[in-house]
Amino acid sequence: MTTAPRTEPLYAQVRTALIERMASGSLRPGQVLPSEFALAEELNVSQGTVRKALDTLVADNLVQRRQGRGTFVAEHTQERALFHFFRMEGIGGMPAIPQTLTEEITQRAAPARIATRLGIDKSADVVLIRRTRTLLGKPATFEDIYVPHALLPIRATDGPLPNALYTHYQSAHGLSVARAEDRLSAVQAPAKVVKALPQAEGQAMLLATRVAFDLTDRIIETRESYILTTDTAYAVTLR
């Protein structure tokens, strides 16, 4: 009854082929792709078709083009990880760069709600990164970051982790965050947060619950970020 599965357009096949190379590590972040003509010849399609495939990858922030130089696999540079995936802005709209204050790395069985959110077995191990950070110089965030130990076997001795965690996932474990889904709500600062961040006592906090996906749509992280928004705000543009 369902319509027969149409053959995918060529440009979509080219896109998939390139994503597979990135996911498998044969094309690494920062590396230059073969030229459009080279890819076209190799994959037996026209240059225009390769171009269209690359257009979709550019739109998804998976590759970057540089005229005269080539097309490069997107890197989680400090800049991108901090401003693209962490959208806190000061009053004037200028980006607020976070600075880590405390960091604690532990390994444990996944709590039920975390296992569900990560889509892993309840008894599976996760690494918990608990940290506090400043925004605009003031202590302002408390984060519980959970990653499946099977995918990202981070150890306590790996710390201190870099300011932009996603660059670490990529450089140390070959996993790129391609997409993240945030759910934002407001809560009263809970006790565990106040313990680490005394200035949050009695304050309303922004709670950002995130699930992050890699190139192949595997869930590689979930985090619960509690943010004091006295001087900053989470910025979003809708089109």
Add this chain to the structure above:
Amino acid sequence: MTTAPRTEPLYAQVRTALIERMASGSLRPGQVLPSEFALAEELNVSQGTVRKALDTLVADNLVQRRQGRGTFVAEHTQERALFHFFRMEGIGGMPAIPQTLTEEITQRAAPARIATRLGIDKSADVVLIRRTRTLLGKPATFEDIYVPHALLPIRATDGPLPNALYTHYQSAHGLSVARAEDRLSAVQAPAKVVKALPQAEGQAMLLATRVAFDLTDRIIETRESYILTTDTAYAVTLR
């Protein structure tokens, strides 16, 4: 010293020409555009160039293509206004449809911070729409929506306004919201909110401060939405 202003690519000129037609009202929401070939002939470019221009308009949600039928100026359908520009989701991720409880329309001189945000003169008149709404059946939001009276001369007798305000701007005043910028923070429910929404007393609330732009990047609205996020959350996807 600055580099000479390059001539804009043809497809960008086509894009601009089409946006102008939409902004001037010669192409109205829901209306079908001339076919790609017709536009190509009319504007003296190739069909491929028109196509590229349309691609950018599709990417910005300004037009929609329907294979076999044509390309249409995007409408603020109920669906789009409610789910695209209002991203509250229930626990399971299902969209939460708001229902208006109370609505009050007044006209006044713009408060200083509102005038600044709207980019209008301090003595200029604004229309204030103050309303409370439910989410998932429970009273949950309080909004102060300010629009410049010069652009959107809404009167108290125009009420009750439709559930999706942006459809009203479009159908009654010919203004389309093309883009909105939200800044999210957490606050304790202020007195003015509690007065209208007693269940917010003592609660942390999500405050969404929005500035909305039309096709020509004019600011046509700013709003301050206070949202109780006990059952819902503001959802965002980052790429």
Add this chain to the structure above:
DNA sequence: AAGTGGTCTAGACCACGGA
């Protein structure tokens, strides 16, 4: 059957970056 957008090709020329 006619008309629309969707895909794909082949080839031209331009603009930029690096050797």
Add this chain to the structure above:
DNA sequence: CCGTGGTCTAGACCACTTA
């Protein structure tokens, strides 16, 4: 200078909608 991506064209054929 050469190779890269960026723009633009002309034309073919496919897929979908409507009449």
